[in-house]
Amino acid sequence: xxxxxxxxxxxxxxxxxxxxxxxxxxxxxxxxxxxxxxxxxxxxxxxxxxxxxxxxxxxxxxxxxxxxxxxxxxxxxxxxxxxxxxxxxxxxxxxxxxxxxxxxxxxxxx
Amino acid sequence: xxxxxxxxxxxxxxxxxxxxxxxxxxxxxxxxxxxxxxxxxxxxxxxxxxxxxxxxxxxxxxxxxxxxxxxxxxxxxxxxxxxxxxxxxxxxxxxxxxxxxxxxxxxxxxxx
Numbered sequence: 001x002x003x004x005x006x007x008x009x010x011x012x013x014x015x016x017x018x019x020x021x022x023x024x025x026x027x028x029x030x031x032x033x034x035x036x037x038x039x040x041x042x043x044x045x046x047x048x049x050x051x052x053x054x055x056x057x058x059x060x061x062x063x064x065x066x067x068x069x070x071x072x073x074x075x076x077x078x079x080x081x082x083x084x085x086x087x088x089x090x091x092x093x094x095x096x097x098x099x100x101x102x103x104x105x106x107x108x109x110x
Numbered sequence: 111x112x113x114x115x116x117x118x119x120x121x122x123x124x125x126x127x128x129x130x131x132x133x134x135x136x137x138x139x140x141x142x143x144x145x146x147x148x149x150x151x152x153x154x155x156x157x158x159x160x161x162x163x164x165x166x167x168x169x170x171x172x173x174x175x176x177x178x179x180x181x182x183x184x185x186x187x188x189x190x191x192x193x194x195x196x197x198x199x200x201x202x203x204x205x206x207x208x209x210x211x212x213x214x215x216x217x218x219x220x221x222x
Contacts (some may be wrong), residue, residue, distance in 0.1 A: 030116045034199070040196075040217065042212065042213075042214040042215055043153070043198065043215075045212075049191065090152055092152070092153075095201070097140075097141055097143060097156055097158070097202040097210060098143055099143070099145075099153075099154050099200070100155065101152040101153045102152065103152050104152050105150075
């Protein structure tokens with residue numbers, strides 16, 4: 001298993017709250033990614049980064065934002081959570097094309 | 111952009127039967143990766159294929175990359191209950207993260 005961590009693993013929160021999902025990797029990978037995945041469904045790329053100070057939006061439009069101030073850290077923030085944000089959020093990192101996924105954060109917005 | 115088709119979406123098999131999932135791309139690929147996601151889990155890397163016509167084996171799993179580098183397959187021989195999960199292909203056509211596309215996955219359901 002790869003050394004990539006996500007916290008929290010589960011989060012239940014009320015509408016309108018600001019939340020930050022944490023993702024850290026200890027492999028020194030430059031590339032990092034955030035995916036959104038509903039149960040039993042496909043992976044949707046919402047953000048990615050090529051390295052420090054690099055952030056790009058993915059294929060799926062998302063109201064979240066990301067930052068990459070340190071190589072090992074790629075947090076995702078929702079300024080105002082809504083029930084439509086309920087999903088699983090998966091973080092991944094890669095050196096080349098092979099991606100190593102974290103365990104995910106399951107978010108429920110009430 | 112690159113179009114990726116993965117079929118079938120669902121596959122029900124009896125334990126001991128074989129299983130195959132296919133990925134097809136509209137463009138020539140640099141490489142392809144395969145991942146497995148157990149129910150409730152996260153995708154885990156299985157293998158990468160790079161060369162035209164490449165065939166790789168991992169125990170009961172056989173991975174193939176097409177001669178034209180536009181398609182790939184994953185074949186499981188004599189499925190076991192531990193094979194349950196969703197199998198994703200990830201196709202890379204070059205150009206950074208923009209060139210990396212996941213298939214929609216094939217859900218393997220095994221009946222004992």
